[in-house]
Amino acid sequence: MIQTSGNSMTTLTQDALVEQLSAIVGADKVRTDADSLETFGKDWTKIYPPKPSAIVFPKTTQQVADIVKFANAQNVALVPSGGRTGLSAGAVAANGEVVVAFDYMNQISDFNATDRTVKCGAGVITEQLQTFAEEHDLFYPVDFASAGSSQIGGNISTNAGGIKVIRWGMTRDWVAGMTVVTGEGEILELNKDLMKNNTGYDMRQLFIGGEGTLGFVTEATMRLTRTPKNLTVLVLGIPELDDVMKVLSQFQSTMDLTAFEFFSDKAMQKVLARGDVPAPFETSTDFYALIEFEAVTDADMDQAMVQFEKCMEEGWVVDGVISQSETQAANLWRLREDISETISEWTPYKNDISVVVSKVPPFLRDIDEIVTREYPDFEIIWFGHIGDGNLHLNILKPDDLAKEEFFERCGKVSTWVFEIVEKYQGSVSAEHGVGMTKKPYLEYTRSAAEIAYMRAVKKVFDPNNIMNPGKLIDA
Amino acid sequence: MKVLVAVKRVIDYNVKVRVKADNSDVDLTNVKMAMNPFCEIAVEEAVRLKEKGIASEIVVVSIGPKVAQEQIRTALALGADRGILIETEEKLEPLTVAKLLKGVVEKEQPQIVLMGKQTIDSDNNQTGQMLGALTGMPQGTFASEVAVDGDKVNVTREIDGGLRTVALNLPAIVTTDLRLNEPRYASLPNIMKAKRKPLDTTTPADLGVEVKSTLSLVKVTPPAERSAGIKVDSVATLVDKLKNDAKVL
Ligand SMILES: Cc1cc2nc3c(=O)[nH]c(=O)nc-3n(C[C@H](O)[C@H](O)[C@H](O)COP(=O)(O)OP(=O)(O)OC[C@H]3O[C@@H](n4cnc5c(N)ncnc54)[C@H](O)[C@@H]3O)c2cc1C
Ligand SMILES: Cc1cc2nc3c(=O)[nH]c(=O)nc-3n(C[C@H](O)[C@H](O)[C@H](O)COP(=O)(O)OP(=O)(O)OC[C@H]3O[C@@H](n4cnc5c(N)ncnc54)[C@H](O)[C@@H]3O)c2cc1C
Numbered sequence: 001m002i003q004t005s006g007n008s009m010t011t012l013t014q015d016a017l018v019e020q021l022s023a024i025v026g027a028d029k030v031r032t033d034a035d036s037l038e039t040f041g042k043d044w045t046k047i048y049p050p051k052p053s054a055i056v057f058p059k060t061t062q063q064v065a066d067i068v069k070f071a072n073a074q075n076v077a078l079v080p081s082g083g084r085t086g087l088s089a090g091a092v093a094a095n096g097e098v099v100v101a102f103d104y105m106n107q108i109s110d111f112n113a114t115d116r117t118v119k120c121g122a123g124v125i126t127e128q129l130q131t132f133a134e135e136h137d138l139f140y141p142v143d144f145a146s147a148g149s150s151q152i153g154g155n156i157s158t159n160a161g162g163i164k165v166i167r168w169g170m171t172r173d174w175v176a177g178m179t180v181v182t183g184e185g186e187i188l189e190l191n192k193d194l195m196k197n198n199t200g201y202d203m204r205q206l207f208i209g210g211e212g213t214l215g216f217v218t219e220a221t222m223r224l225t226r227t228p229k230n231l232t233v234l235v236l237g238i239p240e241l242d243d244v245m246k247v248l249s250q251f252q253s254t255m256d257l258t259a260f261e262f263f264s265d266k267a268m269q270k271v272l273a274r275g276d277v278p279a280p281f282e283t284s285t286d287f288y289a290l291i292e293f294e295a296v297t298d299a300d301m302d303q304a305m306v307q308f309e310k311c312m313e314e315g316w317v318v319d320g321v322i323s324q325s326e327t328q329a330a331n332l333w334r335l336r337e338d339i340s341e342t343i344s345e346w347t348p349y350k351n352d353i354s355v356v357v358s359k360v361p362p363f364l365r366d367i368d369e370i371v372t373r374e375y376p377d378f379e380i381i382w383f384g385h386i387g388d389g390n391l392h393l394n395i396l397k398p399d400d401l402a403k404e405e406f407f408e409r410c411g412k413v414s415t416w417v418f419e420i421v422e423k424y425q426g427s428v429s430a431e432h433g434v435g436m437t438k439k440p441y442l443e444y445t446r447s448a449a450e451i452a453y454m455r456a457v458k459k460v461f462d463p464n465n466i467m468n469p470g471k472l473i474d475a
Numbered sequence: 476m477k478v479l480v481a482v483k484r485v486i487d488y489n490v491k492v493r494v495k496a497d498n499s500d501v502d503l504t505n506v507k508m509a510m511n512p513f514c515e516i517a518v519e520e521a522v523r524l525k526e527k528g529i530a531s532e533i534v535v536v537s538i539g540p541k542v543a544q545e546q547i548r549t550a551l552a553l554g555a556d557r558g559i560l561i562e563t564e565e566k567l568e569p570l571t572v573a574k575l576l577k578g579v580v581e582k583e584q585p586q587i588v589l590m591g592k593q594t595i596d597s598d599n600n601q602t603g604q605m606l607g608a609l610t611g612m613p614q615g616t617f618a619s620e621v622a623v624d625g626d627k628v629n630v631t632r633e634i635d636g637g638l639r640t641v642a643l644n645l646p647a648i649v650t651t652d653l654r655l656n657e658p659r660y661a662s663l664p665n666i667m668k669a670k671r672k673p674l675d676t677t678t679p680a681d682l683g684v685e686v687k688s689t690l691s692l693v694k695v696t697p698p699a700e701r702s703a704g705i706k707v708d709s710v711a712t713l714v715d716k717l718k719n720d721a722k723v724l
Contacts, residue, residue: 134491230507234663280660308663321660324549325509326489328660 010076014053017076021056021098024066029057029104040101041093043086044146045437047407052079052093059104061179061187061218067100068216069185071466079468080212082154083125085146087350088435090158090211090471097469102153105218108132116224117176117193122153122217126160129222138224141168145337153217159209161431163337166387167258168225170431172208178220180207183462193221206457211433212468214461228258232295233323233332234304236311237285238262241368242361243316247289248387250316251307255300259292260387261336267381267394271338277331280321289386290336292329339383346396347403348381349410353421354390354430363424367393370416375409390430393417418444434472442473476623476645478521478530479585481576482514482550484543485596494697501596501695510546513591516651519658520621521589522554529623530587532556536579538572540564544674551669552661558674565686571679573605578682580610585646587628592617592650603650613643617652 010017014032021030031040032054041050058064071078077097084091093099105121108128112118116138120129126140126147133140142155144162154160155171156178168174177193190204191197207215238244244262251257265284272279280288295301304322311317323329355363364382371380377398384391395413397406418428422444429438429445442451454473461467465475486492487507495502510518524530535550537543538561547558561575580588593600607614615621615630619638622629623645631640633652679686707713717724 229505235660236663278657278660281662305663305667309667312664320663322663322666324661326487326507327509327512330489332660 010074012074012076017074017098018054020070020074021054021067024070025056025058025063029059031055031057040081040084040099043081043084043089043091043435045087045089045092045435048089048092048094048436050093051096052099053096055081055099055101057101057104061181064100064181064216064218065185065187067098068181068183068466071098072183072185072464075464076466077469078216078466080153080157080216082122082151082157083146083149084154085150086154086158086435087352087432088158088429088437090433090435090468091154092436095470100216102151102218105153106151110221111136115176115193117221118224119219119221120152121219122151122156124152126150126152126155133224134227136224137227139227140174140222140224142171142174145340152220152222156208156217156220157210157212158433159431161385161388161390163259163261163333163385165385165390166260167256172205174223175204175208176221176223178204178207179218180215181218182215183464183467188215206461209433211435211472213458213472215467228294230295231258231292231329232301232304233329234289234291234293234308235280235321235332235335236289236291236308236317237281237319238287238289238317239285240316241287241364243314244287244289244386245357245360246314246316247311248357250311250314251291251293251304254303254307255293257291257293257387259290261290261384262386263288263290263336263339263383264381266379267339267343267383268335270342270381271335274338274342277334277338280332280335281319283319285318287382288335290332292333336383339381340392343381343394343396346379347406348394348396349407349413351393351414351417351428352390352430352432353393353417353426353428354388355421355424355426357387357389359424359426360386360389360391363420363426364391366420366423367417370420371395371413374416375413385431388430389426414441421445436471439470439472439474476530476586477532477534477583478524479580479583479588480514480517480521480533480535480550480555481572481588481590481602482518482535482537482546483511483591483594483596484508484537484539484546485511485594488512488595492697494695498694498696500692508542508545510549511591511594511596513593513595513651513653514546515658516653516655517589517591517649518550518553518555519656520618520649520651521587522659523656524587524621524623525554534559534583534585536561536576538563538567538575541676547674548666548669549661551672551674552666553659554665555672557672560674560676561679561682562676563679563686566688567686568688568690569599569601569605571684571686572602573609574684575679575682575686576602576606577609578684580606580612587623587646588612588648590648590650592652603648607648610648612646612648614648614650615641615643616650618649619652619654621649621655 040055041052079093079097079099081091081099081101102123106123107121110119130140141164161170177191379396381394427445428441487509493502521533533555535555536559617633618630620631
């Protein structure tokens with residue numbers, strides 16, 4: 001079902017639109033060719049057919065402000081577009097909107113070694129920031145499989161999480177300050193990069209995870225941190241789903257982990273079938289945990305061994321491997337990180353859900369039971385950032401089922417899954433945002449009163465509903 | 476039969492190597508070290524020979540600083556039976572290493588010496604050959620397949636444009652190439668077992684070898700940085716650039 005409510009209420013002709021945008025950014029920074037419209041009109045979801053009316057590439061915050069003012073005056077809907085790796089159709093323009101792409105705002109500047117901060121244009125690629133940090137003997141810890149394409153502006157607007165959240169938190173924790181253009185075209189400099197600034201409402205937090213519905217992020221000062229030492233990876237074979245969390249708390253009882261991920265054997269077999277990553281074990285178990293930690297001294301390594309032995313004694317873990325080099329660490333990570341990309345071949349139906357860590361086992365059991373009962377013919381792939389209580393449920397499309405029918409049947413799964421999410425007081429979107437795909441389910445996590453306040457906030461910053469309309473909430 | 480495997484502690488293959496500011500050497504401070512990848516392949520091959528019932532004991536030897544014990548422990552975890560560290564802080568050249576290994580070969584009398592065709596730090600590709608010359612043992616270098624057949628070993632070698640199989644009389648030296656096998660991960664239970672396996676330390680002096688460098692390192696420079704790519708606006712410009720700038724058409 002394709003249902004969007006972005007508007008293109010403008011009375012401007014296409015020519016006039018292009019002309020006026022060109023007047024702001026220059027003719028070479030406005031594109032209307034079919035290729036660009038197709039590419040910049042959609043994100044990773046690829047469910048909604050893209051139909052933007054133009055793509056505009058601003059180079060400065062002032063140009064962004066001018067575009068927003070123009071859009072208000074002419075009633076043109078705008079969709080901000082980052083690396084378009086979003087998984088909730090947040091950066092989709094399916095209703096004749098103008099896409100504002102930040103690709104040319106990709107400068108890194110003002111590195112400050114004392115503050116350990118650096119300024120990024122919204123279009124800086126996540127990996128570009130990671131590399132920059134590395135070159136300055138520092139570390140930008142937010143990381144995930146799409147970091148080579150996603151942008152800092154997109155990361156902030158989705159409050160991206162990823163594989164290191166258990167130790168370093170979400171994108172939110174790394175934004176020292178930011179420049180945004182509000183839905184009225186006002187430029188706000190938020191927080192002045194301060195560590196401490198208790199001067200009332202912290203408006204950064206509204207734009208972080210705001211999915212471009214209140215304003216556009218044009219620049220951000222990002223924090224960097226010490227480079228972790230000798231990150232070492234364990235992969236453990238765990239026969240029972242219930243025991244995964246016991247392993248987590250056992251390791252956490254004496255160690256600070258930098259990652260705790262899990263994946264099912266079905267997920268791993270798909271990755272191994274590609275033939276370019278070595279198998280960790282000769283015999284498989286139903287589930288695996290990937291644990292990463294800093295092995296600075298021998299004592300750290302000994303701790304890991306002690307905890308591993310304890311988990312073996314308890315029977316939670318039956319086998320384990322450990323990286324002896326960075327190459328091996330990288331290869332073990334690929335078992336987890338390559339899952340998303342590998343299964344995309346089966347047009348998976350995805351859910352990104354979370355509960356508090358202690359509730360993960362019963363929550364998983366409930367969901368697994370319902371999905372296997374109702375859909376014995378579907379292949380279910382589990383993986384996720386389980387150390388954060390975050391699970392990715394993926395249902396693979398059987399070859400003989402048409403895409404439409406598959407998604408329709410999965411739609412019913414969603415309702416059941418989200419009822420369980422609600423029962424466990426969890427989130428219908430742990431880190432991928434709401435966009436269009438999760439909008440109908442927002443009420444399973446947010447109360448009616450909360451959603452009403454969200455609408456009210458939207459009205460304050462974007463009174464004319466110009467900014468990414470139809471995403472997250474309906475105005 | 477007894478198999479001797481030589482392993483070296485080198486800068487991790489995945490590390491982006493940096494050169495010291497004064498160009499005197501590669502910067503090794505806080506850099507992750509690991510077993511040379513070709514040595515990993517040698518260990519794996521030895522373990523497979525043992526699993527097939529051909530090898531009865533695997534002795535692993537490393538020459539280097541005390542911390543090189545880590546790489547020996549890794550080899551023990553992968554399936555080697557006993558380790559020998561020849562401890563030295565000196566910079567090592569292939570001839571010195573070959574002389575030291577000869578000392579170990581004389582003591583241990585292995586039927587096969589397995590080693591990497593080269594190490595990724597100095598890329599010499601000499602040690603196996605020199606050891607062959609010093610001991611008079613036959614050598615099968617760049618191995619992509621090793622098949623023991625009675626008192627012979629058939630070694631398939633990767634050579635320019637193809638493969639060449641040589642039959643060597645045992646005892647023999649085999650140096651490994653990349654395609655010989657895919658090394659396994661060290662399992663945690665085996666790492667724990669490896670802690671109890673014997674690891675002896677000896678010195679070059681014990682083996683009667685003087686470690687003295689005959690080379691002096693003049694200068695280390697990083698490779699030239701690649702210039703950034705450009706975007707072209709049409710196929711015609713692309714063809715023109717390929718013809719006139721890149722000169723590849
Ligand atoms: C293989 C794969 C793995 C992934 N793994 C993870 C993961 O582990 N954790 C995780 O959190 N996410 C993950 N994602 C999802 C995605 O990468 C993140 O949501 C990412 O932050 C999106 O960034 P982007 O630049 O691609 O944003 P886009 O997809 O372009 O946009 C995301 C949202 O932000 C808005 N937006 C973009 N730029 C701006 C701006 N400058 N100002 C205001 N709004 C803006 C868009 O309108 C949209 O609503 C994964 C995606 C893929 C494809
Ligand atoms: C000796 C001394 C040392 C101090 N050192 C520090 C320091 O190191 N760091 C620091 O941050 N502060 C410090 N403070 C300031 C103070 O202790 C903090 O601001 C503290 O958080 C105030 O808590 P309170 O319960 O006393 O709040 P109050 O003073 O009673 O109230 C503070 C504000 O919160 C509001 N408020 C109170 N309760 C609620 C509620 N339940 N819901 C909504 N609003 C409410 C009040 O209306 C008021 O605006 C120090 C104060 C003193 C006297």
